[in-house]
Amino acid sequence: MLEAVFGSTSAERVLLFLVARGEGYATEIARTFDTNQSQIQKQLDRMERDGLLVNKVVGRTRVYSLNPRFAFKTELEALVSKAIELSPEKLRETLVLNRRRPRKRNKPL
Numbered sequence: 001m002l003e004a005v006f007g008s009t010s011a012e013r014v015l016l017f018l019v020a021r022g023e024g025y026a027t028e029i030a031r032t033f034d035t036n037q038s039q040i041q042k043q044l045d046r047m048e049r050d051g052l053l054v055n056k057v058v059g060r061t062r063v064y065s066l067n068p069r070f071a072f073k074t075e076l077e078a079l080v081s082k083a084i085e086l087s088p089e090k091l092r093e094t095l096v097l098n099r100r101r102p103r104k105r106n107k108p109l
Contacts, residue, residue, distance in 0.1 A: 002083050010039040014047065014064075016087075019080040020095035023065040032094060052076075 002012045017029045026044055030037040044064050047053040054067045066073055084092060 002080070005079075008043065010035070010043045011047070014040060014043045015076070015080050016084060016091075016095060018053070018064065018066055019077055020084055023063050025061050025063050 002015070003009050006012050006015065013033045013035065014029060017024050017032060026037055026041045029044075030040045033040075044053065044055075048055060048064065051067055052070055053064045055062045055064045057063070066077070070076070084095060
C-alpha cells in the first residue's frame with residue numbers, strides 16, 4: 001500500500017511493524033512478514049543512518065524504534081497508522097499480536 005511512498009516493500013514492512021508495536025528487531029520483523037532477513041536488515045540500517053530510527057542493544061539483540069527526535073515522526077506515525085487501519089484484518093491481527101514470553105506449561109489456548 002505504501003510501497004510507492006517508501007520506495008520498497010521491505011521499507012513499508014519495517015515501518016508498519018515499528019509503528020504497530022513500537023519496537024522490534026530484524027529477525028522478528030522478517031518472520032512476521034515471512035520475508036528475507038537481509039532485506040529487512042538493509043532497510044533498518046538505511047533508516048538508522050538517515051536518522052529515522054534509533055537502536056538499543058538488549059542482550060545480544062539490536063532493537064530498533066522510531067527516533068523521537070525525527071522531525072516528521074508524528075506525521076509519519078499518522079500516515080502509517082492510517083495504512084494499518086486500511087490493511088486486511090489478518091495483517092492487522094499479526095501486527096498487533098505481540099507475544100514475547102513463552103507460554104506457561106499446560107496453559108489452555
